[in-house]
Amino acid sequence: MRELLRDARVRSSERAFVVEGPRAVAAALDRDARFEAVYLGPRADVAFPELTARLAASGAPVSSLRDGVLERVGTTRTPQPILAVAPMPVVSRDVLARDGLVLVGVALSDPGNVGTILRSAEAAGAAAILLGPGSVDAYNPKVVRSSAGAIFGIPVVDAVSEGWSAVEALDALGELGRQRLGAAARTGTPYPEVDFRRPTAIVLGNEAHGLGDDITAHLEGHVTIPMGGPAESLNVAMAASVLCFESARQRS
Amino acid sequence: MRELLRDARVRSSERAFVVEGPRAVAAALDRDARFEAVYLGPRADVAFPELTARLAASGAPVSSLRDGVLERVGTTRTPQPILAVAPMPVVSRDVLARDGLVLVGVALSDPGNVGTILRSAEAAGAAAILLGPGSVDAYNPKVVRSSAGAIFGIPVVDAVSEGWSAVEALDALGELGRQRLGAAARTGTPYPEVDFRRPTAIVLGNEAHGLGDDITAHLEGHVTIPMGGPAESLNVAMAASVLCFESARQRS
CATH class of the missing domain: 3.30.1330.30 (Ribosomal protein L30/S12)
Known part of the structure; x- marks a missing residue:
């Protein structure tokens, strides 16, 4: 134990x-x-x-x-x-083809953030989470705790188990017809203007370093949550929550 | 120190x-x-x-x-x-009359949640936060840290310093013409149907116990973020983030 x-x-x-x-x-x-x-x-x-x-x-x-x-x-x-x-649930990559938003975590390192993202994603009816290499283990006790049960309610695909690099995981999502949008603090499309009724994957970067150029080259674009004042960025779990529920709102 | x-x-x-x-x-x-x-x-x-x-x-x-x-x-x-x-900044209760959303925390006990709420509220251009009796101190080091600077960017009114009970604080917001809506996991108005262009205060309850009947009696209604599946509730900071940005979206 x-x-x-x-x-x-x-x-x-x-x-x-x-x-x-x-x-x-x-x-x-x-x-x-x-x-x-x-x-x-x-x-x-x-x-x-x-x-x-x-x-x-x-x-x-x-x-x-x-x-x-x-x-x-x-x-x-x-x-x-x-x-x-x-x-541990056996999660097939087929869940990535399900109806609903897919969230991709690229090197998400904070277990509280990942758990909170699971919780919001489940509540918003997202299809699945895909965790890329370098992300915290989804079965880490802090993830489990902060997910408030959602670890049992939403499928989590582990890119490493699938033999995928982050870029290969994005390729797989692209082949499923999903638009792949990186979450960016600035310069992306304002999120209410994104069409979430299209099959979509939102790509979330590391809390400190964001998304690298190798990832960005495999995206169709970026989505931004417009911010006022001196705020540099949102907490990644907050950003994910806002985007998950905007997707749910548009699709309802 | x-x-x-x-x-x-x-x-x-x-x-x-x-x-x-x-x-x-x-x-x-x-x-x-x-x-x-x-x-x-x-x-x-x-x-x-x-x-x-x-x-x-x-x-x-x-x-x-x-x-x-x-x-x-x-x-x-x-x-x-x-x-x-x-x-500590000297915050006058006059900030509650400013343009923009006011968030009211009733007995919010988790400092990470309060800091995250400050961060989202600042980024979404909210007017102010009002912390009721029994809430964690806004200058607690964990609040300060998780606010990522927002403790300096958004005014925080302390009900206790104003000599207000939670109910008196809600009365003060009502006298300013704000609709006071409790955040509820179920049975409230779906948040996209709330008119956030009206002066509004969103009232957030304790993480474990929600809002008591004494508070509910001083509200115009409740707002709910519709959830799918078995999710019981959202993390209060995530709920606050979604509502803050919906307010910003409607008002932009």
Whole structure:
């Protein structure tokens, strides 16, 4: 468990990840997650009777842990009374052809941002997320936590597993007929003027460095959220949220 | 410095707060911040020559600190080589009458969320933020950091300093002719149907508990960001971003 939480290579070889805390576990069940194992701290069944009943009914093997064990395993500041191990979903690249927006993360490094992007994308009805090489692992515990269940609700395609470089991933999206637009702080098309009813992929760059020239050469254009005043840029998760919901608005 | 960073009461009595790190300090200068004092770690002048020159030119008193001092003072995981002390701006309640959206935070408890809301609100050209009783202090170091300079770019009215309860703050906004709309995960007016060209205040509730009945009784209605699938709610900062930019879109 400790290794699953702390080491992306262990998650990858075990094809499993950990969901921490009653809220996240409940949000996973809301999305029909199946757990390989559930661990309850002392008195978790008393504190969360409804959730522990749901977990028992789900057929997942539930174990109770002694006082002090979860504290040594979990990654959250406040120890969580419930941890659950979930198998990594098998996501086919075919989801990229689904109806709805695709978001592409190129070297997104902040797990809180990636989790928040998953949450907004799921809520806005996006088709999928594609994470390029150098992005944080989607099953990192901070991503899982900040996704608030969305890691179970929206397919995440891992470019590395597909054998794609970032440029090859963009090529694949282009072959599916998607317009590929980089999110840019300035000089792109103002987002209300973008036609999101067309199949679209929005490409989000690294929080500090944006999109490189190699990526830009594989885009049809850029989209910008017009900003006033001295603001240099938006947080990438905020920008993604605004664009996801503009897509949903235009398509509704 | 340690107390200014760690204790809201000290910030309040000293009327000062701390900006941590070269990016945040540069973003503050971009917004014409005046610092009372600047502290540089060893070699900060070599690592950030342009910024240290700007700081010197700004007239702020600059001191150099010995190795290991900043590490003991700062609140960030990675010690920051530059810290600066800024006076708290004096914000009059008159800013609430300005053109543009007002966001009201009722008991917002997460500093990262509040900072992100400041950042989006500034970038979207909102008029002001009003923080109600029980909200995190706007000059908390995590708020300052995640605001990316916006704490210097958008006025933040503190209801407590104005002697207002949350309900009295809403009354004040109503007297200014603003429609007061609570952000709700369900059952409100879909946000594209809200007329943001009217003077508007969007009221954001606590991350876990939402808006209480006492608040709801002082609203004209609710606004909802339609969500698909099993998503229960959006992160409050993402919801605020979407609403701020919808307001900007309608008003542009």
